[in-house]
Amino acid sequence: MDLLNTLVDKGLRRETPTRAEALAVLATSDDDLLDVVAAAGKVRRHWFGRRVKLNYLVNLKSGLCPEDCSYCSQRLGSKAGILKYTWLKPDQASEAAAAGLAGGAKRVCLVASGRGPTDRDVDRVSDTIKAIKEQHEDVEVCACLGLLSDGQAERLREAGADAYNHNLNTSESTYGDITTTHTYADRVDTVRKAHAAGLSACSGLIAGMGESDEDLVDVVFSLRELDPDSVPVNFLIPFEGTPLAKEWNLTPQRCLRILAMTRFVCPDAEVRIAGGREVHLRTMQPLALHLANSIFLGDYLTSEGQAGRADLEMIADAGFEVEGAGEVTLPEHRAGGGCGSHEGGGACGPAVTDSRASAPEEPRTDLVAVRRRGAGTDLAPNA
Numbered sequence: 001m002d003l004l005n006t007l008v009d010k011g012l013r014r015e016t017p018t019r020a021e022a023l024a025v026l027a028t029s030d031d032d033l034l035d036v037v038a039a040a041g042k043v044r045r046h047w048f049g050r051r052v053k054l055n056y057l058v059n060l061k062s063g064l065c066p067e068d069c070s071y072c073s074q075r076l077g078s079k080a081g082i083l084k085y086t087w088l089k090p091d092q093a094s095e096a097a098a099a100g101l102a103g104g105a106k107r108v109c110l111v112a113s114g115r116g117p118t119d120r121d122v123d124r125v126s127d128t129i130k131a132i133k134e135q136h137e138d139v140e141v142c143a144c145l146g147l148l149s150d151g152q153a154e155r156l157r158e159a160g161a162d163a164y165n166h167n168l169n170t171s172e173s174t175y176g177d178i179t180t181t182h183t184y185a186d187r188v189d190t191v192r193k194a195h196a197a198g199l200s201a202c203s204g205l206i207a208g209m210g211e212s213d214e215d216l217v218d219v220v221f222s223l224r225e226l227d228p229d230s231v232p233v234n235f236l237i238p239f240e241g242t243p244l245a246k247e248w249n250l251t252p253q254r255c256l257r258i259l260a261m262t263r264f265v266c267p268d269a270e271v272r273i274a275g276g277r278e279v280h281l282r283t284m285q286p287l288a289l290h291l292a293n294s295i296f297l298g299d300y301l302t303s304e305g306q307a308g309r310a311d312l313e314m315i316a317d318a319g320f321e322v323e324g325a326g327e328v329t330l331p332e333h334r335a336g337g338g339c340g341s342h343e344g345g346g347a348c349g350p351a352v353t354d355s356r357a358s359a360p361e362e363p364r365t366d367l368v369a370v371r372r373r374g375a376g377t378d379l380a381p382n383a
Contacts, residue, residue, distance in 0.1 A: 001032070004039035011043030011267035016224070019217055022265060026213065026257050033253055040260040041290035047268040047331050048293040051323040052315050055107045055142075055272065055294060056100025056383065059301045059375050060128070061087050065113040067146075067181045070243040071169070071206055071236055073302045074113040076181070079241030082302040085376040087112070087124055090131040096375040097132050097139075103308045103383035105297050106325045107140035108132060109165065115182065116147035116190075126159030133160050138325045142202060147182060148190045153197035164194035165202040167232065168222055171215035178209060191226050203228040204274065207258050208236035208250040216258075220265055229330060230294070231266050233259060235276030237303055237368055248363040250276075252284035259291040268331050275300050279367045286318040294329075298382040304369040308383045 003024050007017055017025075028036050063084030065074045073080035088096070097108040110125060117125065122145075129141050142163035143156050153164060168187055169175070175184035195201040203226060205219050223231065235255055238245045255277075262271050272294035273281075281288055289295075298308040305311075315322060323329065374381030 001035065004035060007264045008039050008042050011040075011264055012046050014268055017264050022217060022220065022261055023213065025261050025264060028257070030253055033256060036260050037256060037287055037290050040263040043267045044263055044271075044291060044293060048270075048329075050320045051293060051327065051329075052289060052320045053107065053270065053272075053294040053323040053329050054100075054103070054105040054297045054311075055109055056097065056103070056105035056297050057109045057111060057300055058088075058093055058096045058100070059083075059111050059113075060093055060125070061085070061112040061114065062302065062376055063113060065115075067115055067179065069169075069179045069181075071178065071209055073237075073239040073242055075242065078239075080239040080302070080370070081241070082239075082370055083372065083376050087121075088128075088375060090124070090128040093128045093375070094131040094135060096381060098135065099374070099381040099383040100297055100308075101136055101139060103297055104312060104322045105383070106138075106323060107142055107163075109142045109144060109296075111144040111165075111301055112146070114146050116149065117145040117152060119152070121145065122152050122155050126155065129156070129160045142200075144202075146190075147186050148193045150193070153193045153199055157197050157199055161199060163200035163202050163230065164190075164197075165230075165232070166190045166194065167204050167206070167234070168219055168226075169206045170209060170211050171218035172222065173218065174211055174215050188222070188226065191228065195227065200230065201226065201228040202230035202232065204230075204232035204234065204272070206234040206236055206275075207255070208247060208276070208280070209244055210247050210249060224265075228269070229334065230270040230272060231262060232272040232274035233262055233292070234274040235280040237276045237279055237300075238363070238365075239303075239368060240365070246363075250280045252281050255280050256284060256287060256291065259288055263291050268334055270294050270329055272296070275303070278306050279364065282364075282367075286314055289315065289318050289320050293323075299371050299374055302371055304371050304373075304382065 063074045068076045073082045140162045144165040172184040271292040273292045299305045373379035
């Protein structure tokens with residue numbers, strides 16, 4: 001169809017789709033879904049070939065967060081039965097990271113619950129980064145510690161951090177409906193601090209929280225302005241014991257449209273399928289690899305993912321290959337900045353949800369499994 005041909009041409013030239021084109025992709029019928037995936041797949045393969053980057057999460061400090069983010073199982077007042085523990089020691093975190101790296105991951109994401117790190121926390125994480133890099137020289141390390149104060153991003157960079165993650169999650173106009181203990185502007189400020197310090201900025205969204213299509217379009221352009229190198233697309237995991245436990249709004253088809261839109265809007269940036277892919281994409285996960293060039297291996301922060309071996313088999317069976325540690329993820333022209341920094345203004349960011357999507361199926365609460373292994377436990381991790 002003319003729409004998809006236009007979007008492929010724009011994607012190959014790093015041009016930004018119009019708002020109307022973004023909405024039109026998400027209005028396509030299920031009969032056209034494979035055409036949408038095939039078109040976005042052409043853009044994905046042009047910039048990233050058939051490589052899939054593996055990322056591995058290490059939850060340095062679980063639960064006990066004073067913030068009230070409605071989607072989060074670690075939030076203030078959460079009744080979700082998740083693991084709760086204080087800071088892992090550097091050697092414990094390094095050991096946890098080693099499991100993911102042995103499974104094929106090239107980036108380790110160090111995450112800690114809380115509003116933001118104290119200077120002592122930055123020292124802890126710096127020691128952890130150094131411990132990991134002493135054992136694995138080529139590993140990429142991304143920190144995700146919440147809101148940053150002045151100078152903290154620079155200290156993380158000096159310690160060896162390569163990237164910093166802080167998602168916008170939803171639009172500015174509706175952010176107050178999701179979180180009240182900090183603002184949307186606080187999140188934007190942290191992404192800018194990371195970018196200014198020379199860290200690779202990583203920022204994305206959570207789909208499925210009841211937001212409108214317009215809200216998600218707003219996030220697309222907000223992210224484009226922030227120029228993140230990586231755009232994680234999370235699909236809400238509705239944990240029992242959180243305010244959004246009943247928000248089962250996604251279908252596999254809708255998730256694929258969101259990922260396809262993300263690829264069209266952010267053609268040459270790392271698009272990562274993040275939390276919730278097993279819950280919402282289910283048997284359609286292999287199709288999503290034609291849209292995204294990055295996934296998390298194994299488990300997430302507080303929930304279990306599919307077995308690491310199953311991830312590797314899925315990648316191979318779908319005709320893709322794991323990206324090697326010595327390979328550069330991003331295209332050469334983006335090495336010096338985010339996806340909005342190059343000529344042509346290619347945008348990056350999350351996609352609009354599908355207002356025309358069919359009604360979701362019955363909630364699959366059986367697919368939400370609380371993590372009970374790996375970091376913070378005596379059991380072997382999933383990697």
